[in-house]
Amino acid sequence: MLAKTNKAAALALAILLVAALAACGGKSNPEVSSSPAPAAESLSAPPSASSSEPSQETRDDGDTRIVTDEFGEVEVPAHPQRVVGVYVEDYLKALGVTPVAQWYHPLWGKQDYLDLDVPLFDTTGSIEALLSYNPDLIIVDGSVDKEKYETYSKIAPTYRLPESVLQSSPDILKVVADVLNLPEKAEQVIADYESKVADAKAKLESAVGNEKVAVVRVNVGEKTLALFGVKNRYAGVIYTEFGLEPIRMAAEMTDFQSIISEEVIPDLGADHIIFIPSNGSWDTPEYQEDFKLLDSPLWKSVPAFQKGNIYKVERSHWQSGAITANSMKLDDLLRLMVK
Incomplete structure (x- = not known):
């Protein structure tokens, strides 16, 4: 009788131990993060070159x-x-x-x-x-x-x-x-920008047509002239998006810009020239000596000077290729070229 009682007690104790272990296994370890690790299939593929x-x-x-x-x-x-x-x-x-x-x-x-x-x-x-x-x-x-x-x-x-x-x-x-x-905000900004470009492009085409345009920066301090090419991240947009025609030298350039000597000036063949100071403004006193590069008699043979199509613009947005800056460039072109 006693043996049977001992067996029953041992069995009950074993059941209690199993239940206790199961209960412990169901609790989170407080030292381990409960955030699930991301599954491999939940990750998007890396972006391709065109993404x-x-x-x-x-x-x-x-x-x-x-x-x-x-x-x-x-x-x-x-x-x-x-x-x-x-x-x-x-x-x-x-x-x-x-x-x-x-x-x-x-x-x-x-x-x-x-x-x-x-x-x-x-x-x-x-x-x-x-x-x-x-x-x-x-x-x-x-x-x-x-x-x-x-x-x-x-x-x-x-x-x-x-x-x-x-x-x-x-x-x-x-x-x-x-x-x-903020993806939706970008969609609206881009839609507004593209609408503005389309409208301005039509006006520029009507006003300027196939006349050749150049963008030249006066590098103050160095007293040099830099011609911006069609691939320039700052000014190339006026050709690729706004529809203006680059001069031959700008169209053939593979670099973003090229330093040109004064002897090259008569060969520019530009009907319109946009000038940018590399620093300061056109009124900055200490740069006036540098700006005398534009007083060279060699400029007189360039159609843009003969026609009075010389545009001196503010440097900071013309030396940025970002979307707000590009919109401001468009405003400048409409103001300067569309009569």
Whole structure:
């Protein structure tokens, strides 16, 4: 009788132990994250050379997203609030986002046309200076190599624009908007821009036709002249998108720009010339000696000078290829060329 009682007690104890182990197995370990790891099939394929949008994970963890930039995958805030856009502030402004700082270069200045009332970040100084602005996202353009990228990434999650989109301002805008989680805003900005271009292009064609146009920068300090080619990221848009005809030298250039000697001036054959100062403004006192390059008698043989089609424009938006700057170039052309 006692043996039977002992067996029953042992069996009951074993059942209790099994139940206890099962209960423990159902509890989460408090030291291990309960967030599920992303499944491999949930990741979008890396962007192809023609893709203009960063790939993203389909999971929504509420606070962050995974996007793919030039150097790989980056975890960024789902809704960034304090953004730094080094050389891409134009796109931020177009999307209605005010950066917490604006890039600045001691020699080049800043993009004055954006009229941003924010602190300046000296791009020639220490990147760690950005810490004082407490950014939660940094977006950089193609000028940032892997080494600088890694330094920026120590400050905040950093997205580097893919090389495949750098030649197109609408494509860059789409990418920046996607990283900011504002894709619909980009669609509206691009639609408005394309409508404006189509209307202005028709007016320019009617006013200018096939007359040849050149864009020349006066490099102050160096006292040289730079002819911008059709592939120039700043001014090439007036040919590729706005429909103006480049002079032969600009059309045949493979480089972004070419320094031309005074002896070449009579060969330009331009009916219209747009001049840009490399720094300051046309009224800056210390650059007046440099601007005397435009007083050379050699210019008298150029059709643009003979016809009075000489246009001196503000430098900062003409030395940017971003979408707001391009829209402002269009405004200049309509004002100067369409009578």
